[in-house]
Amino acid sequence: MQIYLPIAEMPISVLLIIGMSAAVGFVSGMFGIGGGFLMTPLLIFLGVPPAVAVATVTAQVAASSMTGAVSNWQRRQLDIKLGLFLTAGGLVGTMLGVLAFNSIRRTGQLEVVIALSYLVLFMIIGSMMLLESLRALMRARTGKPGRLKRAGQHPAWLKLPLRVRFARSRLYASAIPILGFAALVGFIGAVLGIGGGFIMVPALLYLFRVPTMMVVGTSLFQILVTMTAATLFHAASNQSVDIVLAVLLIIGGVIGAQFGGRAGRHLRGESFRVLLAVLLLAVGFRIGSELIFRPEEPFSVSIQGARG
C-alpha cells in the first residue's frame, strides 16, 4: 500500500515505513538514544529528499523519546534535575553548532566532515564501550567482584566548584563539567544533524557514573526537549517537515520504543553496553566503508536552490 507524501513529493510504502520505524524505535527505547542516526539514512536511501528526512525524523525522535521518558518517569528512573541541566547546556551548544554547520557548508565539504566525524566518534565510543563491557562480562562470568559504585565516590574533575546534588542519580558534582559536556554534545549533534543520544548515554555512564537504569530515562528526557524544539525550528525555517511521513514514523516508532524499553529492562548492565557498542561499531563501519571503498557511482547530484 502506497501513500503520497505532500512535502517530500513522492509516494512511499506504508508498511515498509512503519516496519522500519518500529525497528528503529525498538533500538531507541532500549538504549535511550534517539535513533535519528539510523532512521535518517534509511529514509534518504528510500529517496526522501535529505532536508525532509532530517526534519521529519526529529518529530519521530520526539515521539519515541516521549513514550520512553514517560515510561521511565512512571518507574522513577528519570532524573529531571540532571535532565534539565543537560538540556540547558545542550541548547547553548546547539546554537553554536548551527553556526559551525553553516560555515562548514560554505567550504563545500560538509558531507565529508559529517562522515569522518561519524566514523571517528562511532569507532572510538564503540570500541571503548565494547572493551570495557566485555571485560565486565568476563568478570561476571568468572565470579570476581567488579568495582561497585558507592555514594560519594567521584572523580576529581567532578569536584570543581558550583557543586550540585542530583539525588536520583546519586551524583554530587560540579555544574561546570556537566553543562560543558552537554554543550559539547549539543554542538556535535547540531553539526551532524542528530540528537546526540549515542554520545550522551556513554558519557553519563562512564564520565559521570550515573546508574545504568537512570541513564536511559534522563537521556530520553533531554532528547525529548531538544527534538521538540528542533521540530518547531525545522518547520518554521525550512518548511521541510512532512506531517504524513511523521505520522507513519511516529506510529511505528512509539510501538517499537515500548517493546524496546521492555526488552532493555531485562538486560543486564554489561550486556546493554556490549549491544550498544556493537551497534555503534556496525554503523561506524558502514559509514567508513563508504569513505574507503571505491564507490560504485562516483558522481552525486544535489539540489541547491528552490526551483524557479
Place this chain on the structure above:
Amino acid sequence: MMRSAAWALFWLVALTVTARPETLVVSLSAHRVLIGSNYTGAQLAVFGSVERDGRSVARADPYDVVVTAQGPRQHLLVREKDRFGPLWLNNEQRRFGEAPSFLATSTTRLFREMGSEEDARRLNLGLRNKLIPAGAGLSFDTGEARFADALIRIKGAGKLYQEVERGVTFLTPSMFQAPIILPATAPTGNYDVTVEVYSGQVLLAKQQTSFEVVQIGFEQQVARLARSWSLAYGLATALMALGFGWLATVIFRRD
C-alpha cells in the same frame, strides 16, 4: 460585427504570410495532473498532426518528430568523488544552474538515423545536447560532458530523465502520438511540451503546449499550511508527536 470580420481578415492575411508548407497541430491528453493520496505517477499522451499544403511538393525524407517535455527548473550540483590517500572524497563539481527537474525526449527514429552527431548537436537533439546548450559550441568542455552524462545516468535511474528513441509513432501518414510518462517523484509545477517536425534535418514546424502537476485535496492543504502557517504547522506536528508518545504509554501500560 464589422470589428470581428476585420479581425478575421487580419488573421487570415497574417497566416498566409507566415504560412509554411507544413502546419503542425498538437494536443495533450490532459493539461492538469492531479496528485491525491494514492498518486503513483501519471501518463499523458501527445497527439499531433502534420498537415501538408496541397500545392507544395512531397518531401523526399520522412517526417522526424521530436517531442520534449521539461519540468520546473532546478539548480543542480553534480560532484565527483576522487581518491585522496585512503579516502574517497568529493573533488570536482559542476553546476547546472537551469537544469529541468524532469526531461523526456522521444523521437520517431533513432538519433543516428536522423543525422550525424554534429547535426544532433546543432539541432539540440538528445538529453546531453539539451543539458549543454549549443552556445558552448567550439569550446566544448569534455569535463562538462562527463558531468552531464553522470546527471543523465543518475536522473535516468529514477526515470526523471528519459530518452525514448522510436517513442513517437505515426498512426496515419500525418497523425502521430507519443506518451509522456511521469514518475511519482516528478515535482509539482508547470511542464512545457515542445513538438518539432523535421525532414532531412530541416525544421519544418514547431509547436509548444504545457501541462501542470498540482496537488489536490488533503495533500494541497498540507503543503499550503506548511508554507504559509509554518510555525502553527510545526507546533501541530510537535504536539501530535508528544500526544502519540504519551498515548502509547497508556495503551501499553500492563505492568
